[in-house]
Structure formats: C-alpha cells, structure tokens
Amino acid sequence: MKTNTRSVLQEGGMERPLVPRETRLQEFWRLLKRNTLALLGLIIFVLFFCIALAGLVFTSGTKPIFDPAMVRLQEKLRPPLSSPNLETLLPEEAPRLGVYLFGTDDLGRDVFARMLQGAWVSLTVGFVAVGIAVLIGIFMGGISGYFGQNHVRMDQIIAGFALLLGVGLLTAGAAFSGAVLLLIGSAYIPFSLWWKKELGKGPPPNWMKVFFTGAVSIDTLIMRFVDIMLCFPSFFLILTVVALLPASMYNIMVVIGLTSWMGTTRFVRAEFLSLREQDFVTAARALGVSNWRVIFRHMIPNAIAPVLVSATIGIATAILTEAGLSFLGFGVPPPHATWGNILSDGKGFIFDAPWLTFIPGFAILVVVLSFNLFGEGLRDILNPKLRERY
Amino acid sequence: MLSFIGRSIIQKIITLFFVSVISFLIIHLAPGEPSQVDPLNPKFTPEMVERFRREFHLDRPLHIQYLYFYRDLFTGKTTSWKDNQSVLKKILERFKNSLWLFMVGTLLTWTLSFPIGIRSAIFRGGLYDRGTTFFAYLLISIPGFFFAYILIIFVVNSFHVPVIGMETFGIGEPPWYRWFMDRIWHLLIPSVLGATGGIAILSRYVRSQMLEVESQDYVRTARAKGLPQDQVHYKHALRNALLPFVTMFGLILPGLIGGSVIIESIFSWPGMGRMAYEAILARDYPIILTVNFISAVLVLVGTFVSDVLYMVVDPRIRL
Numbered sequence: 001m002k003t004n005t006r007s008v009l010q011e012g013g014m015e016r017p018l019v020p021r022e023t024r025l026q027e028f029w030r031l032l033k034r035n036t037l038a039l040l041g042l043i044i045f046v047l048f049f050c051i052a053l054a055g056l057v058f059t060s061g062t063k064p065i066f067d068p069a070m071v072r073l074q075e076k077l078r079p080p081l082s083s084p085n086l087e088t089l090l091p092e093e094a095p096r097l098g099v100y101l102f103g104t105d106d107l108g109r110d111v112f113a114r115m116l117q118g119a120w121v122s123l124t125v126g127f128v129a130v131g132i133a134v135l136i137g138i139f140m141g142g143i144s145g146y147f148g149q150n151h152v153r154m155d156q157i158i159a160g161f162a163l164l165l166g167v168g169l170l171t172a173g174a175a176f177s178g179a180v181l182l183l184i185g186s187a188y189i190p191f192s193l194w195w196k197k198e199l200g201k202g203p204p205p206n207w208m209k210v211f212f213t214g215a216v217s218i219d220t221l222i223m224r225f226v227d228i229m230l231c232f233p234s235f236f237l238i239l240t241v242v243a244l245l246p247a248s249m250y251n252i253m254v255v256i257g258l259t260s261w262m263g264t265t266r267f268v269r270a271e272f273l274s275l276r277e278q279d280f281v282t283a284a285r286a287l288g289v290s291n292w293r294v295i296f297r298h299m300i301p302n303a304i305a306p307v308l309v310s311a312t313i314g315i316a317t318a319i320l321t322e323a324g325l326s327f328l329g330f331g332v333p334p335p336h337a338t339w340g341n342i343l344s345d346g347k348g349f350i351f352d353a354p355w356l357t358f359i360p361g362f363a364i365l366v367v368v369l370s371f372n373l374f375g376e377g378l379r380d381i382l383n384p385k386l387r388e389r390y
Numbered sequence: 391m392l393s394f395i396g397r398s399i400i401q402k403i404i405t406l407f408f409v410s411v412i413s414f415l416i417i418h419l420a421p422g423e424p425s426q427v428d429p430l431n432p433k434f435t436p437e438m439v440e441r442f443r444r445e446f447h448l449d450r451p452l453h454i455q456y457l458y459f460y461r462d463l464f465t466g467k468t469t470s471w472k473d474n475q476s477v478l479k480k481i482l483e484r485f486k487n488s489l490w491l492f493m494v495g496t497l498l499t500w501t502l503s504f505p506i507g508i509r510s511a512i513f514r515g516g517l518y519d520r521g522t523t524f525f526a527y528l529l530i531s532i533p534g535f536f537f538a539y540i541l542i543i544f545v546v547n548s549f550h551v552p553v554i555g556m557e558t559f560g561i562g563e564p565p566w567y568r569w570f571m572d573r574i575w576h577l578l579i580p581s582v583l584g585a586t587g588g589i590a591i592l593s594r595y596v597r598s599q600m601l602e603v604e605s606q607d608y609v610r611t612a613r614a615k616g617l618p619q620d621q622v623h624y625k626h627a628l629r630n631a632l633l634p635f636v637t638m639f640g641l642i643l644p645g646l647i648g649g650s651v652i653i654e655s656i657f658s659w660p661g662m663g664r665m666a667y668e669a670i671l672a673r674d675y676p677i678i679l680t681v682n683f684i685s686a687v688l689v690l691v692g693t694f695v696s697d698v699l700y701m702v703v704d705p706r707i708r709l
Binding site for chain 2: 168227228230232233236237244320323327343354357361365
C-alpha cells in the first residue's frame, strides 16, 4: 500500500514537486521585455553608465583627450555643430572632433567635454548617496523589525545619555565635565558586562529594580527618530548643511545620503515584521540558526524588492537634488563641470545661447526619467501577484 | 478619541523638542562662525566682533545659547543678526508673498489632478491612460530650474510679457486692469512650476485609488443592476475613492512655508524660500532656525490634522 502511493505520487504529476521552468533571472527578463517603458529606462541607464565611465577616462588626467577646462575666449558662445575658426586657434586648442558638437560656453569651453565630465559626477552622486541611504535604512529597519520588541533598560539609557552629553559638552568646549561624563558612560559598558556575568543568575536586589525595568522598546526609539528626521524640510536641510560645510563632491553625497534613509527604514521594518512571523523563519530558528544568519540569509533576500525599487527612484531624486544644488552654486567647486552648473552658467544667456540651457537640461531629464521609469517597472516586475505560477 | 489626541500631542511635543535640539546642533557645530562671515570688511575690527558676539550670546556655552534662543523665539523677540529686524515680522512679510504662490499652485494641483486621474482610471490601459502615465513621469523627472527656463523662453517669446519678479519693474501706477493682468502674468509661471510635481504625483494617486475601488464588489453590483456608467463611476466609485484624499488636506500644510528655494530665486520672487536661501548665505542663524522650527511645527500639525480627519471620515478607524 505504502509503496503504491509513493509510485503514484512520483508518476501522477500533480503532487510531484516541479522544478521551476525558468530561473529567477529568466523570469525577470521575460517580464521586463513586456514592459516597454521600463526596458527603455534600463537601456538609457546602461548607456548613461557607459558614457559616464568614458567621460571619466577621457576628461581626467593632465592631458585629457577632451579638455573640459580649455578656455578659448575668441571662440565663445558658438552654437552646436559649428566648426572652429582654425586660424585663431593653436593646434592643441582645436576641438578633438573637428566641430563643437554641443557648442561652446561664455568662456569658449567645449560643452561636449564639460557634459562628459559632468556625467560622472551625476552618476557617482546618485549611486553613493543612495548607497549610504540604503545601508543605513537596512541597518536601522532591520534592527527595528527584528530586535524591535526588546526593551532598552533604564541603566542603558542613562549610560547612553551620559555618553552623548559628554561628547556634546566636549565639542562645546566644556572639557572637564565632558570628559568626566564620557568616562562614566564608557566605564559602564564593561561594568554591566561584568555585572551580568556575576549576578546574572539571581534577580537584582530590590532597590536596583528601577534601573533594570525596560523603559522603551528599540522599535519605538528608532521609529521616533525617523519621525524626527522627517520633520526637517529635506532640500532646505541639505542646502543648509552643504552651505556650512566646505564645498566638495563627497560632502554632497554624504549629506544627501544621511538625509534620505527614512523611507528605506520604514520599508525594511515593515517587511521584517511580516517576514519574522512566517514559517520558514520559525523553521530556521528552530534548527538553531543564529540570528545574524537568519537575517542575512533568510530575511534580507526576501525583503529586498521594495528596497530596490525605492533605491532606483532614490537615485533619480539624488541626481535632481545634486543638479539643484549645483544650480544654486553649492555643488562641486567651480573648475569641475557638473550638469547643474553648466546650466547655471548658461542662465545669463538663455535667449542668446539657449543650448547652454537645453543640452544639460535634457540630459538631466532623460537620465532621471530613465531611472524613474525603470524603478516603476521594477515595482511591477517584482510584484509576486503578476508572476505566473507553474 | 480624546486619549488618542492627548497621546499624540504629547508625542509631537517631544518630537519637536528633539528637532529643535538637532537643528540647533547642526547649525552651531558646523565649521565657521557667523562673526567671521565678512573678514575683509574694514569695519569689522576685533572690538566689533567681540561686541557682536556678546550681543548675540555667542560667547556663552552652547546649551545656554540654546535656552536664550528658544526663550527669544517663544516671546517673539528673536532678531536677525544681519539687520537687527524682528525675525517674525520679516517672515510674516515674506510669507504673504509666498502665500499667493502656494494658493494658486494648490488650486491648480487639486483641480487638475482629479479629472486627469479619474479619466485615466476609467479608460485603463488606453491611449489616454498610457499618455498621462508617461507625461506624469516626465513632469516628476524634469528639473524645476530647467522647466522654468523653458517656460520663460516660451512665454517671453510668444506673449512678450515680462515674468521676472512680482510685478514689472518701474510699472508705476497703471490703470487697475493693467496692474491686475501684470500681476497674473508674474504669478502664473512660478505657480505652474510649483504645481507640476504635485499634479503628476496626485493624479497617479487618484488613478490608483480609483482602480482599487472600481474592482470592489459593490461597484460590480452597481454595474450588474444596470446603473448607467456615469452613475457607477461618479456616485459609487468616486465617493469611496475620495476618502484618503480628505487626509491630504493636512499634509499640504508644510508646503505653506516650504516655498521652493530654486523657483523663487529664478523668478526673484521675494518669498519664504528665497529669504531662507539668503539667510543661509549670510549665516543668519536666527532666521534659519526659526524657519526650520516653524516648518517642523507645520509638519507635525499636518500629520495630526490628517490623523484626526481620517478618524472623522472613516468610521472603521478607531485609533
């Protein structure tokens, strides 16, 4: 009887577990091909990536192939596709392609070379800023979703507060009191470890109970912090910080990253809260898998879809923010070209030299649009409701 | 309901306290000092700098400065470091200018996005739907400053009207209808620009909300009993789809003070955003902190209002 059922199970197709007919990647590609706009976005994105990489290679170094900083005052404000006046130029000043592909600006610099240089800035700012935001977001959201129910004890809060206040007082100039608080705070950490080892078996004495009650859950703490961060008007905050810090590309990336992780945190927390209750996580924990392995091997791969979508759209937003900052004059410092400051330099000539506005403007528009379209397409593709089941 | 209101007010006050601390720290711990903003000015002798620092409590420890600043803010005595004028008065003056942009922009957003969103939901997958979808992404992706220049070139070249500033420079005392039209032209482009992002996002949201309601059982029932299409769409579907939008009235509040820095500086519009921008350039900390504080208050009030409105309109929600 038993063997009979087994053979039936193996031959009768219904109950036998089927190997998926296609891998995840094949399925992804098939769904992507149906979504024309998303495919278009991906193609433009790949193109943009290649152009930015080429731009980095061709415009950097001491003798670049396309020199974005070469000033030719006799050739200023030439329209796109105009050929240079070779009699007035030194041989090494002539544009590399024979024509000014995108024209020249008010100092006679080749806009094509400047656009190439600016592409790399847009790309790195977008990716690094979003990378920072996603890392912080996954970290905070993961802690909040997985360990969120644990409570922070009163003594830990007091120690943390002492540490923070110590750092604050030190930076504010009050050296002695700051150092004392810092010392007390950091001395508490080994003390509490020792305490746990020595007296962890019995309950703490009565008078100390007040220090060992849980005051506030980690989840509440992190989510309230997210609320606080969301109260700041984001562009205004970025502008303030960037204006106060010395101008550099890295500051902009870090500042944009540090002010845009809140959305990811909320997504990851929500995903973790629902994943934690699912059977495969319970099974993994029942097998004795460690917390970190459960998080990294079982939960993050399942929570990554909304993060990917919001990251793709976040790159678009970061590129727009960087262009806006450059436009206001707070971007990458001047000799270096970015799309935002090419446009900003050209704003005095919008009627005489409209290409200085239109070329960088269209470039930003197309790149940001491609990221947005690809991100929205990704949202559809990764949506399990749209997948076909075999 | 009352306990919810009480709890959330306490929570929001705590949040506000931390916002005030963090923004104060960000501003004051950044490198550079406001007293050194103009080192080449010959009038800035060391004695002057010393007097300046004493006058604005810059020589005190940070936590004392914090207490001084917020005491002044709540008693309304904060003064700008730049010209010694009352910050609240300055903000109020600029706020009146920004209010026009905000009102026209909001009006445009809310009147345009609903018809667009509803229509593309009704004709789902059709040419109109796909067209508006693409157009919405286009509007979200276009950099505001680039769009501003396109509109400037277009309007100036085809209508020959000046658009920069709040009114034409040196217009004098024209008859009232000319003055009115002049104001309208100057107001139109910045507020259209301010509304574009909102129209794109809100119309997408209306569409998805409509689609969700249209797939509900009661809409199918309404269709099955033979009601005319218009009645199904507008009476059964739309009324239920409107529910979440009531709460959005609370969420537009922060826009009151946000005022786009970029658009206002392109159009030389003397509004809030531009004032904040100038304050950042001049390191005028009281103005930066006050604008930040007010906008945080508006965000918190906005979320509070939207929570309460949601409870009022949706009987299923009892927080």
